[in-house]
Amino acid sequence: MMIEVVVLGFFQDYTGRKNIELEIEKPITIREILKRISPELAEYIESHPENSIILVNGVSIYNMKGFDTRVRDGDKISIMPVVGGG
Amino acid sequence: MLKGGWTGKILWIDLTKEKSTIWKYDPSMALHYIGGRGFAIRILWDHLKPGVDPLHPDNLLIFAVGPLTGFPLPSSGKLVVASKSPLTGGYGDGNIGTKASVMMRKAGYDAIVVEGKADEPVYVYVEEEDVTIHSAKDLWGADVREVHKELTNKYGRDSGILTIGKAGENLVRYAIVMSEEDRAGGRPGMAAVMGSKNLKALVIRGEKPLPAVDEKTIKELGAKAYKDIKGAPMYPHWMEQGTMMIYEWCQENSVLPTYNFREGFFEEADKVTGKVMAEQYKKYQKGCPNCNMPCGNVAEAKKRYKGTKAEMDYENVAMLSSNIGVSNMDDVIKLIREADDLGVDTISVGSAIAFAIEAYKKGYLKEDELDGIKPDWGDAASALDLMHLIIERKKFGDVLAAGVRYASLRLGGDTVKFAMHVKGLPITAYDAHVAPGMALAFGTSSIGAHHKEAWIIAWEAQYGFEKVDKTKVEKVIELQRIRGGWFETFVTCRLPWIEVGLSLDYYLTFMEAATGIKYSAGDLNRIADRIYTLIRGFWIREYGYWMRSMDMPPMRWFEEPLTQGPKKGAHLSLDAYNQMLDTYYELRGWDRNGIPRRSTFDNLGLSKEARELEAMGIELTP
Numbered sequence: 001m002m003i004e005v006v007v008l009g010f011f012q013d014y015t016g017r018k019n020i021e022l023e024i025e026k027p028i029t030i031r032e033i034l035k036r037i038s039p040e041l042a043e044y045i046e047s048h049p050e051n052s053i054i055l056v057n058g059v060s061i062y063n064m065k066g067f068d069t070r071v072r073d074g075d076k077i078s079i080m081p082v083v084g085g086g
Numbered sequence: 087m088l089k090g091g092w093t094g095k096i097l098w099i100d101l102t103k104e105k106s107t108i109w110k111y112d113p114s115m116a117l118h119y120i121g122g123r124g125f126a127i128r129i130l131w132d133h134l135k136p137g138v139d140p141l142h143p144d145n146l147l148i149f150a151v152g153p154l155t156g157f158p159l160p161s162s163g164k165l166v167v168a169s170k171s172p173l174t175g176g177y178g179d180g181n182i183g184t185k186a187s188v189m190m191r192k193a194g195y196d197a198i199v200v201e202g203k204a205d206e207p208v209y210v211y212v213e214e215e216d217v218t219i220h221s222a223k224d225l226w227g228a229d230v231r232e233v234h235k236e237l238t239n240k241y242g243r244d245s246g247i248l249t250i251g252k253a254g255e256n257l258v259r260y261a262i263v264m265s266e267e268d269r270a271g272g273r274p275g276m277a278a279v280m281g282s283k284n285l286k287a288l289v290i291r292g293e294k295p296l297p298a299v300d301e302k303t304i305k306e307l308g309a310k311a312y313k314d315i316k317g318a319p320m321y322p323h324w325m326e327q328g329t330m331m332i333y334e335w336c337q338e339n340s341v342l343p344t345y346n347f348r349e350g351f352f353e354e355a356d357k358v359t360g361k362v363m364a365e366q367y368k369k370y371q372k373g374c375p376n377c378n379m380p381c382g383n384v385a386e387a388k389k390r391y392k393g394t395k396a397e398m399d400y401e402n403v404a405m406l407s408s409n410i411g412v413s414n415m416d417d418v419i420k421l422i423r424e425a426d427d428l429g430v431d432t433i434s435v436g437s438a439i440a441f442a443i444e445a446y447k448k449g450y451l452k453e454d455e456l457d458g459i460k461p462d463w464g465d466a467a468s469a470l471d472l473m474h475l476i477i478e479r480k481k482f483g484d485v486l487a488a489g490v491r492y493a494s495l496r497l498g499g500d501t502v503k504f505a506m507h508v509k510g511l512p513i514t515a516y517d518a519h520v521a522p523g524m525a526l527a528f529g530t531s532s533i534g535a536h537h538k539e540a541w542i543i544a545w546e547a548q549y550g551f552e553k554v555d556k557t558k559v560e561k562v563i564e565l566q567r568i569r570g571g572w573f574e575t576f577v578t579c580r581l582p583w584i585e586v587g588l589s590l591d592y593y594l595t596f597m598e599a600a601t602g603i604k605y606s607a608g609d610l611n612r613i614a615d616r617i618y619t620l621i622r623g624f625w626i627r628e629y630g631y632w633m634r635s636m637d638m639p640p641m642r643w644f645e646e647p648l649t650q651g652p653k654k655g656a657h658l659s660l661d662a663y664n665q666m667l668d669t670y671y672e673l674r675g676w677d678r679n680g681i682p683r684r685s686t687f688d689n690l691g692l693s694k695e696a697r698e699l700e701a702m703g704i705e706l707t708p
């Protein structure tokens with residue numbers, strides 16, 4: 001099973017790239033995904049949840065089960081800082 | 087009496103009478119309105135005759151700083167420029183980062199008001215109590231950079247210089263005040279007001295110490311705040327890309343304005359991101375006074391316009407790239423440079439160009455009306471020609487120079503649906519098909535569609551774009567209070583707080599150290615509410631009526647779903663928007679038509695103003 005992860009902004013400093021494809025065996029949680037792509041990023045995000053936006057297929061995990069939200073085959077995960085711009 | 091923070095003085099310049107006076111204002115204005123836009127609305131309400139044509143000599147042009155401006159604390163080099171807007175007909179203001187802010191403080195003033203009109207082009211030189219008016223005949227017609235250079239040579243590098251370009255001279259209704267070549271402020275046509283007064287520039291110098299009750303605390307705490315900023319996790323990324331870092335973020339969330347806000351997703355966005363700008367085009371960065379997180383990223387074109395440099399802020403870039411379909415960085419740099427040199431608001435001119443392309447393609451405009459220009463999406467050369475047509479006010483450019491609201495009323499038909507403005511002020515660079523909170527922020531911003539007050543979009547992405555509830559409306563108001571209230575009255579830059587997370591607590595201590603008065607967050611919010619209600623009162627006074635449709639974003643976002651990108655099919659719901667607007671009015675104490683209730687005026691100490699509106703025949707709900 002494949003999931004697609006997009007990492008934006010300074011979170012790329014942790015992952016080194018923007019697009020990541022992850023092979024998973026069974027549905028896993030956002031927390032596990034974060035650990036798999038970068039344990040340091042996972043630590044940062046979990047300690048500053050207000051500074052990050054995580055979307056599963058465009059929907060904020062805030063409105064699902066937070067870090068315990070499970071993702072499945074074909075899901076698209078976007079991980080981004082609460083950026084500025086104005 | 088005022089002990090510190092404020093100088094207690096306002097310089098009032100009358101260009102018709104060629105004289106100036108120093109006004110020692112009633113200190114209660116400082117206590118109840120703080121400064122910046124608070125002073126501006128208070129002065130406009132009290133001293134502007136209702137119904138004055140914004141381009142008439144009687145209109146007042148106000149430059150105002152605040153009790154924190156200029157101190158050695160983060161990003162304190164800002165000033166507010168305000169007037170009755172020739173673009174919207176209501177209250178207009180903008181803030182600009184410039185040495186002129188610090189110099190106004192050192193010259194000993196909390197504000198400078200200009201009224202009247204000079205017989206011939208002039209500039210005004212203010213050096214503390216010495217105010218002189220000089221001929222600007224030689225400078226008339228010159229672009230912003232030339233004027234800046236000329237006046238810098240004459241008065242020195244540390245002078246504060248505010249100027250207008252050709253757009254202001256030609257009374258383009260979204261001409262913007264410029265400083266230091268590419269800093270801009272006053273989107274609702276503040277530079278057209280300058281132009282209408284024949285005022286090409288204002289130069290300010292002074293050496294007076296800034297008044298503070300407790301200078302030591304400001305210094306020490308300021309140093310600590312600067313350190314916090316440097317240590318913030320966001321800092322390195324911010325320093326690399328500035329506001330441009332949001333470009334790809336907007337694309338990812340389908341809120342990047344594309345093809346005149348028809349879409350929120352631009353297929354060529356990859357070529358214009360903050361990363362591309364930083365890695366391939368950026369030359370250096372510059373900032374406003376007292377700022378250690380400068381966001382003016384100056385990029386240089388490489389091919390077609392080799393050597394041309396411009397400051398790349400997200401708003402400028404998005405409105406002159408995706409929103410007109412352009413993806414070549416060289417073209418974007420050129421368009422921004424040109425707009426800055428001419429002194430026209432990049433956002434509004436981007437909106438006007440996009441509107442003209444769409445109107446032309448849909449058959450509302452003919453080639454000859456555009457002087458032979460055949461505009462098209464992605465065609466930067468014709469966009470540049472259109473910009474000149476507007477600034478020269480030739481053919482239909484003359485209509486476009488009055489803004490997209492006016493142009494759409496002239497053209498009629500469906501053009502009204504794709505004239506992307508609220509209250510006449512073009513929407514800034516966030517497409518809100520998917521973002522009801524941002525739509526409400528645009529709808530209720532106090533100067534017309536602008537993001538500076540409630541830039542809710544990042545919060546909204548996290549909270550859930552799809553939600554339309556009271557919490558979201560409350561957030562809009564909270565942001566309006568802090569961004570449109572606190573920072574616009576202190577007057578300092580909001581970005582240290584919003585971008586790198588500097589704690590708001592600092593500002594309460596800064597205020598106490600500067601003024602000796604202990605303002606709580608609640609006090610400041612109440613002042614912000616007073617300002618919002620008075621500004622709303624001003625719009626009603628000038629329009630003579632009010633309707634809730636004036637607080638609505640354009641119909642495009644409701645009626646024409648996105649056709650591109652991952653959020654294909656998304657659009658705003660009219661019912662949901664109306665529900666949010668009702669909640670907004672209720673929380674603000676305004677009635678169902680957006681008119682503040684009599685009791686709201688009374689509670690905010692604005693009973694006299696309420697009576698004035700009633701005397702005009704405006705019915706106020708109790």
Ligand code: SF4
Pocket residue numbers: 161162163183372373374375377378379380381382579580581582
């Ligand atoms: S953050 Fe940018 S806008 Fe704010 S003061 Fe610094 S340079 Fe100016």
